[in-house]
Amino acid sequence: MSKTTHENQQTADRNAYPLNRDVLASARLHLQHQVWISSLHYLLHPSIPLSPQPPKTQQPQPNPLQIAEIGSGTGLFTLQLASHLSTQNVQAEIYAYDLSLSQSPPQPWWPPNTTFTPLDIFDPIPLHLISKYDLLCLRHFICVIQSGNPTRLLKQLLRMLKPGGWLQWQEWDISTNCLLSAEGAVAKAPKLKAYMDLTQGVTALQEQTAWVKTFHTHPLLASSSPEAELIVHDRHWTAKEVFLLKQEIAFLGAREWSENLRGRGEVREAERIERVAREAEAECWEQGRGTVVDGEMVTWVLRKKGGE
Template identity: 30%
Template sequence: MPSENDYVLARDYLDNSRLNLYHYHWIDVFGYRTHPKIPIDGSDLRIADVGTGTGVWLTDLGARLPSSVQLDALDVSFHALPPKEWLPQNVTVRHWDVKGDVLDDLVGVYDVVNMRNFVFVIKNDEIKHVLANLLKILKPGGYLQWGESDIHDWRIDKIHPDNKTDAHKRLMEMTLGQDLRLQATWVGEMTQLFSEAGFEDVEMDFRKPEPHLAFAMHQCQLIIHEIIPRQTRNESVRNEVERLLPEVHKETVAGACFAITRRTVIGRKPKV
C-alpha cells in the first residue's frame, strides 16, 4: 500500500470543503455527472470512483440511481470520506492504488469507472500503466470517464487590460515549480493515450467556464494556496505565499482570476 503522503495537498476540512465545492462547480460547467453517451439506466450496475476523496461524485450520482446499483469508493486513504456508517448502504469502501497492481477480484467487474483531479498525483511516466489498470477493471463494453483541469492552459483572465495581475503571476510561478506532479503534460494528450491503451469510442469534452463560473472556481482553487504554506517544509515559500495571497485577493476583487480549461475524456473497453 502506498504512503498517504503521495498526495501533494492535504486531507483536512479545508481541502475537503474545496473538493466538495469544486465538484458542484464542475457539474455546473459540464452539465452532467456521467457523460450522456455512458449508459447508466440499469438497476444492476457496478460503478467505481477511483481516488474517491470525499466521495462526493459517487454519492451525488448514487442519489440519482436505483439503490440496487453497487457503488465502490476506491482510494489509498479514506480520511476525507465520511464514516462508513454515514454512507449510503450501497457504497462499499475499498483500498486500492491505481498506480499499483490490479487486485484479482477487481478484474473485469465495473460497468463505469470515474476518475477526476489526478493531475496532482500521476506523473508522465505513470499514465500508461494507470490506463492499463483501468482497462482491466472494466467489464467488456464498460466505460471510463476521466476529468481533469489542464494546468498547461492555466492563464489569467481580467476584465480590463490595465488590471494588475503581478501577484497572480508570481503565485502561479511558485505553484508550478513546487512539485513535478504539477508539471504533468499528459492531460492534453488524453484522447491519444486512451486510444493507445485499447479504449474505443474515445471522445473529449472540453469546456472553458463562463466568466462568472471561472471566477467562482478561481476562488475555490485559491484554497489550495492556503494549504501550501501548511504542507511545505520550505520556509521561504511559506512566507512568500502568505505574503502574496492578500495581494491576489485584491487583484481578484478588482477583476482578475486564474482560468483553466477543463477536460472530460471517455472511452469504452472493447466488447470482445
C-alpha cells in the same frame, strides 16, 4: 519501459501527494466538484449508456451495474451519483475507493447501494476486482501522477473494467491557464498574474501535468490498439457563474501547497508561495473579486475493447 522504471514511477505516484486531507481540503474538493457540475451540467457524460430497470411491478434485472469512483476523496461525486441513478431507476452497486477514507462519510450515512473501501490504485489490482466494473470514474489525478506518466494508472483502470466497460476521466489542463478579468483588463491584476506565472513557472509541475494536453493521443487509445477506444475528448471553460468558487479553490490550494512544502523542509519556497498567493488574494478582494485564473476542463470517455 523497464520493470524498475515502472516501480520508480509507482513509488513517486504513491508517496508525493502534495495536498491535505483536513477540513479546508475537503471544502476545496466540494468547491471543485461544484465547478465541474455547474460548468458541464452532468455527472456522467451523455455518451455513457445507462439502461433504466423495469418498474418495481416487474421483475428487476438480476445483475445491477457495477460502478466505482477511483480517488473518491470526500465521496461527494459517489453520493450524488447514487442519488441520480436512483431517480433514473438505474439499478447499480457503487464503490468509492481511495488510499485514505479520512475525508469520507461514516457508514451510517452511506446510501444502501454504496460502499467506501480503502484502495491503493498503484498496488496490484486484487483478483476480485479484475474485470469487475461496467463503469469507472475519476477526476483530479494530476497531483497524484507525480511521475508525469499516466500509463500505469490507465492500465490499472483497464484491468478493473469488464470488456466493453466504460471509463470517465476528468482533469484540469493547467497548460491552458489564463487570467480573466470582469473589466477585460489583465494588467489590472498584476498580483494575480504573478501568482499564475509562479505556478506556470514551476518546471516540475509542468512536466508532471503535461500528459493532460496529449492524453487523447495515448498509444493505448489509438484506433489500432487492442486495449481501449477513445469515445469522447471534450474541453470546456469554467462557467462564469462559478468563477468565485474557482478563486477560492486557487487560494485554498495555495495554502495546502505551501503547508506541504514546509512539511518537506522546503521553507523558503513555501514562504515565497505564501507571500505571492497572499498578495494575489488581497488584490482580488480589493478589486471586488473581479479576477480569476481559469483553464480548460478536460473529459475523456474510453471504452475497453472486447465487449459486444
